[in-house]
Amino acid sequence: MSARAIWKAKLKLNGTRIPVDLYSAVADRAVHFNILEEKTMTRVKQHMVDPESGKEVPADEIRKAYQVEPGTFVILNDDELDSLEPEPSREIEITHFVPPASVDAQMFERPYYLGPDGDQEAYFALAEALNSKGKEGIARWIMRKKEYSGVLRAEGDYLFLVTLRDPKQVVSAKDLPTHAGRDLDQKELKMATQLVEALEGDFDPTEFRDEYRDRVLEFIERKAKSKAPKLHVVRSKRATTSLESALDRSIKQLKKEKKAA
Amino acid sequence: MWSGTITFGLVSVPVNLYPATRASRSSLRMVGPEGVPLSRRYYSQESGRDLDADQMIRGYEIEKDKYVPVTDEELERLEPKKSRDIDVRRFVEQDSIPPIYFEHGYFLTPGGETEKAYRLLAETMEKEGRAGIATFVMRGKEYLVAIFSENGILRAETLRFADELRSPKEIGLPGKKKSPPKAVVRRFEKLIEKKSESKPTLREIKDEETERLLKLVKKKLSKGKDVVEIEPEKDEESKVVDIMDVLKKSIAAKA
Numbered sequence: 001m002s003a004r005a006i007w008k009a010k011l012k013l014n015g016t017r018i019p020v021d022l023y024s025a026v027a028d029r030a031v032h033f034n035i036l037e038e039k040t041m042t043r044v045k046q047h048m049v050d051p052e053s054g055k056e057v058p059a060d061e062i063r064k065a066y067q068v069e070p071g072t073f074v075i076l077n078d079d080e081l082d083s084l085e086p087e088p089s090r091e092i093e094i095t096h097f098v099p100p101a102s103v104d105a106q107m108f109e110r111p112y113y114l115g116p117d118g119d120q121e122a123y124f125a126l127a128e129a130l131n132s133k134g135k136e137g138i139a140r141w142i143m144r145k146k147e148y149s150g151v152l153r154a155e156g157d158y159l160f161l162v163t164l165r166d167p168k169q170v171v172s173a174k175d176l177p178t179h180a181g182r183d184l185d186q187k188e189l190k191m192a193t194q195l196v197e198a199l200e201g202d203f204d205p206t207e208f209r210d211e212y213r214d215r216v217l218e219f220i221e222r223k224a225k226s227k228a229p230k231l232h233v234v235r236s237k238r239a240t241t242s243l244e245s246a247l248d249r250s251i252k253q254l255k256k257e258k259k260a261a
Numbered sequence: 262m263w264s265g266t267i268t269f270g271l272v273s274v275p276v277n278l279y280p281a282t283r284a285s286r287s288s289l290r291m292v293g294p295e296g297v298p299l300s301r302r303y304y305s306q307e308s309g310r311d312l313d314a315d316q317m318i319r320g321y322e323i324e325k326d327k328y329v330p331v332t333d334e335e336l337e338r339l340e341p342k343k344s345r346d347i348d349v350r351r352f353v354e355q356d357s358i359p360p361i362y363f364e365h366g367y368f369l370t371p372g373g374e375t376e377k378a379y380r381l382l383a384e385t386m387e388k389e390g391r392a393g394i395a396t397f398v399m400r401g402k403e404y405l406v407a408i409f410s411e412n413g414i415l416r417a418e419t420l421r422f423a424d425e426l427r428s429p430k431e432i433g434l435p436g437k438k439k440s441p442p443k444a445v446v447r448r449f450e451k452l453i454e455k456k457s458e459s460k461p462t463l464r465e466i467k468d469e470e471t472e473r474l475l476k477l478v479k480k481k482l483s484k485g486k487d488v489v490e491i492e493p494e495k496d497e498e499s500k501v502v503d504i505m506d507v508l509k510k511s512i513a514a515k516a
Contacts, residue, residue: 003432013452023432025361029425030402036320036328040307044317048291048299054311057293064289065296066478071493074478075296076289084473097457101356105409105418106281111361111426115434125441129449135457147470151360157437158429162360166471171281171368171504173411177512184381192385195270196352200391203353205362205405205423208396212403215339216331220321224329243272243378250270 007143008117011126011152011159012091018122020092022143025111025160031216085145092141092161094152100136103151106172107164114152114159123159130154191247198254263399264372267382267408267415269349274382275373276347277511278399281366281416283504285471296489336401347417349393349408358392358407362420369408369415370511379415386410394420414512 005021035044047056064081065073116123130136130153137152139161150161241249267274291299303312320328371379386393386408393408395417406417481487 003427013449013456016449016452023427023434025426025432026421027425027427027431029422031321033319033321033331034328035303035317036330037305037307037312038316038318038330040305041320041328041330042306042326044303044312045306046301046303049302049311050293050297051300052297057299061294062291062299063294063296065292065298065489066474067290067298068478068482071491073290073292073296073298073489073491074481075292075487075489076477076481077487080477084470084477086470094456096459097453103360105358105360105363105407106366106416108360108363113427113429113432113434115429115432120435120438121441121445124437125445126449128441128446129453132446133450133453133457135453137453137456153360155359155361156429158434160361162363165282166285169283169285170366171283171508173368173414173416175505176368176412176414176508178413181376181380184377184384188381189385192272192381193389195272196385196389196391199269199349199352201351201353203351203357203394205420207350208394208405208422209424210403210405210422212340212398216336219335219339220323220329220331223331224323241271243381246271246273250272254270 005115005117006112009090009092009141009143011114011139012093013126013137016122017091018126019117019119020114020123020159021117022161023113023115025113029210029213031213031220086142086147088145089142092139092152094137094139096138097133097135098138100134100153102136103138103164104170104172106170107167108151109163109165111160111162114161124157127154127157127159130159185244188244188247191244191251195247195250195254198251198258265345265347265397265399266372267347267349267369267393267395268343269382269393272378272382273346274378275371276369276379276415277372278417279368279370279504279508279511281368281504292489296487297491333401340398344398347395347397347406347408349395351394352386352389352391353394353407355390355392355409358420361426362407364419364421367417367419368508369417370508380413383410383413383415386415387413 003023005023007022008019009022010017010019036042037044048059048062049056063075063077065075067073114123136154139148139150139152141148141150148163150163152159152161154160263278265276265278267276293299303317304310305312318330318332320330322328387410392410395406395408397404397406405420405422407420409416409418
């Protein structure tokens with residue numbers, strides 16, 4: 001089943017424009033619940049009320065305000081809000097190219113695939129050039145009245161864009177104080193390194209499955225058939241041992257597993 | 262805040278989890294005609310009356326208008342036995358995770374009584390250039406995370422599960438039928454080289470819309486136009502805490 005494009009644009013690189021379609025790369029698999037009124041088992045509705053009087057304020061009387069500080073608001077009218085909107089555009093401008101992993105993982109927000117819209121030659125040529133140069137692009141664009149910045153990457157034959165967060169929203173580890181403390185035990189450091197190395201491998205996302213989601217859905221299905229399933233109370237207690245002995249036993253256990261395999 | 266335990270092998274590292282992102286500064290509040298901030302309330306579509314938290318339940322729609330109620334307790338009991346364990350199953354090259362997987366960031370600060378195991382893990386991972394791949398359940402949802410070590414601090418980036426991402430084939434992107442002409446590829450390569458020369462900074466990526474908003478707000482404020490002063494909500498002032506301060510405290514406590 002093919003997906004529908006959510007937006008059409010042109011990738012702009014200096015004077016070159018490559019027509020593309022944007023597709024969300026994310027498939028929503030979350031278990032969505034509704035909030036119900038217990039008595040009637042019907043879906044609840046929401047409205048905005050004046051917290052003092054408890055009276056509903058109809059949608060056409062609601063205004064928007066910016067809180068300058070607790071207790072001080074500046075009301076913005078519709079014309080003013082409209083004036084804040086960026087000029088609509090259909091261009092995704094690539095401003096720079098950088099080596100991979102130049103952008104911190106904390107910045108990544110949402111991925112979109114780009115598909116060729118007509119001119120396939122330029123599209124696939126750009127993907128090939130990005131791959132051969134081992135670079136990714138920094139992009140800026142305006143989509144649906146909102147400004148975005150993003151990273152343009154090639155994956156195989158295809159191009160995709162990952163939107164970036166506003167840097168002001170991201171707290172960086174570099175800005176946090178470094179740990180001070182006594183030097184770590186050399187023997188323990190060596191054992192920890194051994195343990196990390198024993199668990200080294202490639203990133204393979206297919207190894208992991210949202211098993212909890214599966215269990216929730218299965219439970220709902222059984223409950224729907226009114227066979228109220230019995231659930232166990234789960235509480236786990238952890239045995240406390242010294243760090244060194246835990247490291248030691250972990251390494252031994254991993255060695256045994258390796259031999260058995 | 263959420264507390265859990267990173268486990269790898271038989272070693273356990275107690276941690277506290279804090280979001281690594283701040284809310285956007287530019288979010289607007291809905292106010293009434295006189296400027297009073299409004300509250301969102303749930304109400305019954307049958308009686309039209311507002312509902313309190315204890316009059317509402319969570320339900321899953323199995324067919325149109327037919328719901329199966331699911332309680333907090335049931336969700337909790339469906340959690341894995343060691344739900345508070347952040348179980349590291351692999352250590353991967355830290356730059357090897359494709360950007361499309363990343364979702365949200367959280368800092369993991371040392372919890373429990375001692376931070377020795379925490380520092381040991383952080384230092385080893387940073388030295389080896391590895392990220393730990395782990396799964397855990399938090400507040401009714403299972404997470405796949407990559408744990409990074411930077412500057413002696415552990416950070417978990419939640420990842421999308423493989424089935425939460427579509428492939429180009431699923432989307433229906435056309436296949437590459439023939440190789441594009443060498444000359445066209447070469448032209449793009451030259452452009453890439455040229456545009457790699459200047460060093461970009463992410464600081465350039467600024468949110469111009471927010472800046473315009475703040476400018477407008479400042480102007481109206483100085484003119485005293487449409488400014489509303491009300492009694493601040495009780496917790497409002499204590500609610501405005503920067504995550505940075507919380508993190509600094511959380512780290513300093515154990516140092």
